[in-house]
Amino acid sequence: MQHPWQPACTPETLRLRAQLLAQIRSFFADRQVLEVETPLLCHAIGTDPQLDFFSTPYHLPHQQQTLYLQTSPEFAMKRLLAAGSGSIYQICKAFRNGESGRYHNPEFTLLEWYRVGFSLQELMAEVAELMAALFQGRHALQTNQTISYQALFKQMTGLDALVFCYEDYCAYAVANGLPEAVNLCGEDHAVWLDFIFSHRVQPFLGKNALCMVFGYPACQSSLARLNADNPLTTDRVELFINGIELGNGFYELADAAEQDRRFNQELAFRRQNNLPASVKDERLLAALASGLPDCAGIAIGVDRLLMLLSNSTHIDQVLAFPVTNA
Template identity: 70%
Template sequence: MDWQPSCSPELLSLRAQTLQKIRRFFAERNVLEVETPLLCSAIGTDPNLDFFTTDYQLPPKQRTLFLQTSPEFAMKRLLAAGSGSIFQICKAFRNGESGRFHNPEFTLLEWYRVGFNLSQLMNEVDKLIAFLFDACPLQATQKVSYQSLFQQTTGLDPLVFSCQDYAKYAHDSDLIDATTLCGHDHVVWLDFIFSHQIQPHLGKNALCMVHGYPACMSSLARINQGNPLITDRVELFINGVELGNGYYELSDAKEQERRFDKEITIRQGNKRPNVVKDERLLAALELGLPDCSGIAIGLDRILMLLSNSATIDDVLAFSISKA
């Protein structure tokens, strides 16, 4: 019986219908569908992501290529070359990820809107989600800043780090081992507290957009013009499930390279696998990325919510255990 698909014929059909609706949504807005390589010579530097590599044999030479964790860098190269607004539905790959909401191979919807700021992108996301959930409408969309949400829940200011205050909150909230796991790392503390105390309660039968993330947490987003302590970044949640991550895109090549180098240093300190910095992306940014905002949404998680499925395996034709 191990040969059989992970999901039902009904959910295969739901996936096909959802992809058709997404393509119709963007066609009506004259957003171009594109394809970019899944195998590339460089990879993202995010300290929290691991990746797959493969050996490209072209005798007498051999090259190591990376399966992409997102199509973002190649899509930005298209934007810099004058593509205009674009979207893509593709596979992405993240090593070591498996669980209720994770499969190492998964489907992403990613799009970029030239001339859009973050607020305009959020409005378009709202329309897309409403369109996809038209058969089971959600409640009114919620938009809340990261800082206000964090303060209301914990009493802590996420923009000002005090290890002592964070440790006291963890102790009072019975967050066992938080101090040991997080140490003196502000970003790790924020991720830990947010995932345990805040995220599970976000978006009860509604789309919740959390925006204005602390500047220390965003590798690819612009610093907010009005507040240098935050970036123009948004994350999406429905029923506590994280669905997507979007930015008012950073276009400064020198600042992007500085952030890459910082993340590479963090990876080295944590003994994570070595990465190859994407010099082609940096060259594209140097030429000039148009003013734009973009977002990536996990389509398998959307399908889980649309079908009320308990695990990601239920909406995949073949999960990793059957691949």
């Protein structure tokens, strides 16, 4: 019987995590990508309605402020990019409130990097190189799979992911054992896509292989550029191995006015749906206005990666002390 003070993972898993972090750092050192640290306790927080966050009072003499634990280091890293840092990466903790389950712990480890001058395709090629290096000698991955979101969604569901037809989506849901989606999703295209993708597409992606899905619908990507050839899509990619979502990357949006518009849209959605109020990051917007270099970036969940490398079935198995035992 395990006592409450004992770690949830084995000493072997602790060593595997240390090896993984060392390999990641070696990979980026070889490519002369600078490792950075940015604050995890900040004055602002992301506006994405799908993410909840932790806030805390900060006590100062004669005043009190509210600070936020970051759901990702993205905004601060982009401020460094705008200041001329060049290509950078970071391994850090991130925090998301209300997330718990097989693949979720409210405090988790994130690898995030940005490559100045890279297109999304060049970033995807580097992702494939990193994964090949990390899995070599452990669980060899088969040939990489790369497919557009629209083609994948059509192949798996018969639906057009870029053009929303409420009647078609409802008919699909009822015919495929998902009748609850009709009331849950309403006429929100983005919610429909998330629901159907998570239930009928994602579980089948990347069987012993790295699957990279690109070209996400524009309604789902608040931080990516619209595709130059098809404005119904964005230059966004997500990574999957054995049905597990590992990472989310973009050809980064650099237009401050457009980013501000998207933030305001998400803040309005939060108000309309009685979600916790968020604080728009004015420092990020100022950095974008000063000039963000053309770059592509991605965040990858290190704990989920460790789950795959160690054949673990629950995120608690790769954490020293998950939230239930912290």
